[in-house]
Amino acid sequence: MNRRAFMERTGGAIGATIAAGAAPFVLTTRAAEAERKLGFALVGLGSLSTNQIAPALQKTKYCRLAGIVSGTPEKRKKWAAQYNLPEKNIYTYETYDKIKDNPEIDVVYVVLPNAMHGEYTARAANAGKHVLCEKPMEVSAQKCQEMVDACKKNNRLLAIGYRCQFVPYHLEMMQISSEKQFGALKLIEASFGFKIGDPNQWRLKHALAGGGALMDVGIYALQGTRYVSGEEPVEITAFETKSDTQKFREVDETIFWTMKFPSGVMANCGTTYNANGMNRLYAGYETGWSLLEPAYSYGGLQGKTSKGPMDFPQVDHFASEMDDFAQCILQNKKSKVAGEEGLRDVRITTAIYDSIKQGGKTIKLS
Numbered sequence: 470m471n472r473r474a475f476m477e478r479t480g481g482a483i484g485a486t487i488a489a490g491a492a493p494f495v496l497t498t499r500a501a502e503a504e505r506k507l508g509f510a511l512v513g514l515g516s517l518s519t520n521q522i523a524p525a526l527q528k529t530k531y532c533r534l535a536g537i538v539s540g541t542p543e544k545r546k547k548w549a550a551q552y553n554l555p556e557k558n559i560y561t562y563e564t565y566d567k568i569k570d571n572p573e574i575d576v577v578y579v580v581l582p583n584a585m586h587g588e589y590t591a592r593a594a595n596a597g598k599h600v601l602c603e604k605p606m607e608v609s610a611q612k613c614q615e616m617v618d619a620c621k622k623n624n625r626l627l628a629i630g631y632r633c634q635f636v637p638y639h640l641e642m643m644q645i646s647s648e649k650q651f652g653a654l655k656l657i658e659a660s661f662g663f664k665i666g667d668p669n670q671w672r673l674k675h676a677l678a679g680g681g682a683l684m685d686v687g688i689y690a691l692q693g694t695r696y697v698s699g700e701e702p703v704e705i706t707a708f709e710t711k712s713d714t715q716k717f718r719e720v721d722e723t724i725f726w727t728m729k730f731p732s733g734v735m736a737n738c739g740t741t742y743n744a745n746g747m748n749r750l751y752a753g754y755e756t757g758w759s760l761l762e763p764a765y766s767y768g769g770l771q772g773k774t775s776k777g778p779m780d781f782p783q784v785d786h787f788a789s790e791m792d793d794f795a796q797c798i799l800q801n802k803k804s805k806v807a808g809e810e811g812l813r814d815v816r817i818t819t820a821i822y823d824s825i826k827q828g829g830k831t832i833k834l835s
């Protein structure tokens with residue numbers, strides 16, 4: 470290839486750099502990659518995609534909304550117009566696998582009911598796409614493992630939508646612990662719950678949700694205990710109560726559970742679908758404490774420690790999470806919220822349900 474053809478093919482920039490004897494080729498291509506926005510396709514255009522993820526994509530630095538997958542013709546039409554999406558980037562659940570032929574889509578973001586995450590993650594990975602999948606990862610540890618395996622087999626990255634891990638208030642909670650700013654960690658209290666509405670929604674159907682409040686929001690509290698302590702629980706004891714046995718006939722309504730960690734740290738956790746205002750992450754140390762409340766909402770987080778209030782910018786959780794995943798892809802490094810993280814949480818939720826089934830028996834985890 471002569472110099473002119475090379476310049477034309479590379480858009481000039483790389484050729485000019487080499488001709489000038491400047492930065493090596495590899496660095497320049499990396500810089501160009503870093504400038505490129507990765508194309509995201511959203512699968513499932515429900516409440517989260519509509520109200521949080523699509524608006525967040527407009528605020529990201531390294532991502533863009535490139536495509537959609539939906540079973541509803543009206544939604545496909547509305548989204549195409551609203552986000553100026555070309556027809557060739559719009560899929561149904563039936564045409565989904567054809568996404569493999571679309572170079573404009575780098576990442577598939579799975580935002581479907583929990584029990585559909587496995588299938589749609591595997592299909593995306595088999596189509597050669599990286600996958601960001603909403604929490605909870607799936608409804609059983611085996612399904613989670615299959616997702617990890619599918620992405621590994623296709624050499625694709627997998628991350629779970631644990632948005633809190635990209636928020637300054639939560640990062641501060643982790644840092645206080647890891648730096649032992651108040652000495653050794655002793656206790657954690659973590660809880661998240663809300664009063665759920667529509668009795669006919671998929672969240673109350675076991676086959677689609679895999680569980681109730683615990684799988685949906687209790688998992689934030691569980692995650693919190695793990696990233697604040699930096700440890701994995703070794704003992705779990707759980708109890709459940711149901712005040713509305715009709716509405717919650719298929720899934721859990723309210724669960725409280727305790728966990729012991731190897732260092733002796735104890736966590737007391739709760740979750741519910743039947744009361745508002747439970748939204749807290751507290752850590753108690755030898756010489757002080759730290760607290761987020763509200764801890765897990767999309768915005769308006771507040772934090773304080775025994776020394777005074779925390780004061781951090783409110784960031785868009787989803788934009789930060791997606792930009793982080795884009796950076797992982799561009800730099801070919803594993804996400805800190807990789808599939809294995811989601812799998813660990815689902816193993817623990819399974820142990821919580823096991824303890825409840827056995828009348829509050831303590832379950833040991835290895």
Ligand code: NAD
Pocket residue numbers: 513514515516517518540580581582583603604605630632671677685
């Ligand atoms: P939703 O009910 O609003 O949307 C679900 C979407 O899936 C809809 O577009 C629906 O049409 C589609 N769908 C396809 N097949 C379906 C089926 N068989 N039954 C029901 N819906 C079907 O739900 P959502 O609130 O958008 O939640 C989607 C996922 O996102 C869940 O896994 C949930 O746990 C997760 N989520 C995460 C957060 C977070 O803060 N990270 C917040 C809310 C939801």
